[in-house]
Amino acid sequence: MKTEDVIQFSIRATLGYPTRTLLMILAMSIGVASVILLTALGEGARRYVTREFSSLGTNLLIVLPGRSETTGGHPPLVGGTPRDLTLEDALSLTRSSAIRRVAPITVGSAPVSWKYRDREVTILGSTSELFEIRDLSMAQGRFIPSGDPTRGAAVCVMGYRLKKELFGNQSPLGEWTRIGDRRFRVVGVLAKKGQSLGLDMGDVVVAPVASAQALFNTSTLFRILVQANSRDAIPKAKKAILGIIRERHEGEDDITVVTQDAMLSIFDRIFTALTLSVAGIAGISLAVAGILIMNVMLIAVSQRTTEIGLLKAIGAPGRQILRLFLAESAILSLIGAAFGLILAFFGTWALARAFPSFPITVPVWALGAAVGVSLLTGLVFGVLPARRAAKLDPAQALSRR
Numbered sequence: 071m072k073t074e075d076v077i078q079f080s081i082r083a084t085l086g087y088p089t090r091t092l093l094m095i096l097a098m099s100i101g102v103a104s105v106i107l108l109t110a111l112g113e114g115a116r117r118y119v120t121r122e123f124s125s126l127g128t129n130l131l132i133v134l135p136g137r138s139e140t141t142g143g144h145p146p147l148v149g150g151t152p153r154d155l156t157l158e159d160a161l162s163l164t165r166s167s168a169i170r171r172v173a174p175i176t177v178g179s180a181p182v183s184w185k186y187r188d189r190e191v192t193i194l195g196s197t198s199e200l201f202e203i204r205d206l207s208m209a210q211g212r213f214i215p216s217g218d219p220t221r222g223a224a225v226c227v228m229g230y231r232l233k234k235e236l237f238g239n240q241s242p243l244g245e246w247t248r249i250g251d252r253r254f255r256v257v258g259v260l261a262k263k264g265q266s267l268g269l270d271m272g273d274v275v276v277a278p279v280a281s282a283q284a285l286f287n288t289s290t291l292f293r294i295l296v297q298a299n300s301r302d303a304i305p306k307a308k309k310a311i312l313g314i315i316r317e318r319h320e321g322e323d324d325i326t327v328v329t330q331d332a333m334l335s336i337f338d339r340i341f342t343a344l345t346l347s348v349a350g351i352a353g354i355s356l357a358v359a360g361i362l363i364m365n366v367m368l369i370a371v372s373q374r375t376t377e378i379g380l381l382k383a384i385g386a387p388g389r390q391i392l393r394l395f396l397a398e399s400a401i402l403s404l405i406g407a408a409f410g411l412i413l414a415f416f417g418t419w420a421l422a423r424a425f426p427s428f429p430i431t432v433p434v435w436a437l438g439a440a441v442g443v444s445l446l447t448g449l450v451f452g453v454l455p456a457r458r459a460a461k462l463d464p465a466q467a468l469s470r471r
Contacts, residue, residue: 091402098406098448099413101358102440105349106414109436111421112345117429119341129170129301130203131308133163133294133315134326153319154290157219157279162318163296166310171297173200174219174279178286180250182275184236191232192274193249195222195282203297206271211243211258214278222280226254231272233259249275250285304329349436357447364451396449403448407441414440 085091135155160174176195181188198216200206206213209230215223226249233242242256254277263271283289298307308327315325414432422430 094402095406095409097358098403098444099409101447102407102410102444103413103417105440105443106410106432106436107417107421108348108351109345109440110414110418110430110432112341112348113433113436114428114430116341116345117431121429128205129298129304130329131296131298131304131311132328133296133311134328135291136324136326153322153324155294155325156289156291157283159315159318160291160294161219162314163294163311165314166307168299168303168306168310169296170299171199171203173197173203173295173297174291175200175293175295176279176282176286176288176290177292178282178288180285182232182236182247182249184242184245184247187236189232189235191229192269193282193285194274194276195279195285196276197279199297200276200295203295206263207261209259209261210241211256213258214276215257219278220280222278222282222284224252224254224281225257225278227258227260227276228256229260229270229272229274230262231270232275249277252281252285254281345433349439361451396453399448399451400445403445404441406448407444410440410444411437 133155135153155174157174160172163169163172173196178193178195179190180193181190183189194200196214197219198214201213208227210233211227214225214227217223226247228236228242236242236247237245242259245256246253247256248254254275260271260274260276277285279291296307296311298304308329311327312323312325316323319325418430418432421428
């Protein structure tokens with residue numbers, strides 16, 4: 071038999087038993103859709119984390135108080151620090167030629183009120199450098215002014231959501247608002263940026279770092295954000311940061327410097343492994359579908375013994391019977407894969423509508439892998455029924471024995 075004859079014969083065989091065919095196609099389509107959907111979720115998680123870190127800025131280094139050695143306790147796994155980070159530590163980093171900008175960060179929570187409205191929000195104390203480092207933009211007014219960071223002015227910038235809740239449609243520019251026990255004049259409103267590492271920039275107040283330290287009665291910093299001159303300058307900037315702080319802290323290596331690229335590469339490896347793991351788990355459903363194909367095809371062999379005996383009686387060799395049954399398994403697998411792709415398309419569309427902020431993305435390799443594995447599964451699990459059919463004796467098959 072020619073190849074086209076084999077295909078036509080297999081198609082007619084699948085159409086002759088619609089219930090059996092529908093069951094096998096359904097099993098295979100669910101398996102393929104599961105692989106694609108779970109892979110899309112894993113890839114989406116990786117892209118989401120990458121986007122969150124990228125929103126922090128470019129060529130970024132984060133200086134944290136505490137040694138980079140592990141302590142064996144609960145996260146964060148950094149050693150204790152004999153000294154806190156100070157504003158003077160942050161300002162000293164500008165000595166390095168590899169560093170473009172430095173933004174000291176102090177964080178706290180305080181009630182913000184205007185007239186009869188008040189909210190408890192996160193207060194960020196920093197300098198004007200934060201605007202460029204974090205790639206912020208303004209909806210109204212201007213950012214906190216530049217100047218001597220050690221002398222904080224009584225001005226602040228609001229997030230867009232906080233402005234709406236306190237001032238409504240009224241412009242807040244020039245208005246005095248109370249933060250904790252101090253008064254600040256609003257000079258600007260941040261444009262909508264969304265969340266970044268759990269911090270909603272629409273629900274914060276940014277004030278000069280010295281003013282925020284006075285508000286919270288502290289002289290320490292939470293973090294120091296550093297922007298290197300370029301991507302290639304990041305290693306040099308990191309070395310400079312470690313050297314400058316070591317010099318200021320009497321030879322102690324009591325800080326941790328985390329680069330943006332390092333964080334992204336770590337999360338990329340984690341989510342790549344996660345994506346492959348969930349795809350492998352979903353692949354089990356393809357194996358289950360293959361077992362179903364094998365069982366149903368074994369039943370088909372017993373139902374079609376007369377047909378097989380007739381083919382062998384007119385001279386069809388065993389390998390020809392083998393080809394016919396393997397072709398039938400392959401056709402069923404491909405049809406099931408096609409329906410699986412359709413199910414996966416609608417599934418990803420539904421997830422994208424339900425979670426618009428989560429980047430549901432199907433990798434191209436996942437599509438090819440799902441179809442290829444489904445075809446391979448159908449062929450592998452179709453071998454046993456095909457071999458059984460090929461070994462049937464023609465006389466016994468015609469007599470249904």
